[in-house]
Amino acid sequence: MDTPTTAADTHPTLILDRSRDMHLLHEALARAQMEDRLREAELQRRAAHVRVARKMKRRAEVASLRARRALALAVMQ
Template sequence: MNNYTNRSHDMSLMHEELARAQMSARLGEAQASRRGHQVAMARRLSRKAERAAQQARLALARL
């Protein structure tokens, strides 16, 4: 009976470890996705600022 209990406990620990590993992997994927989204937003805002600066330069050149 004791041998069966030890195996059951070991299996339980393995399942917990697997769940922890999967959770860690998902958190890593979520962080990478957020980083990608932030980089894309930064690029978009940078292009928008560049366009605004160019329009301001053109407006000043017309004066």
């Protein structure tokens, strides 16, 4: 009984091509994962920046209220 031969059995270049394709597939997967991680890191940086900006805004508002009260007290005296 003969076993059927495939194109890969008769041409070693097809095996090399498949091996190269698998290597490139792993590279593409690694690149996609790296891009996802970079995107997530950028989102976290932006979120941190927004939190800091909101905190500074609240501090500025409190300082403004204090200044208004101090001015109002100075005018009333």
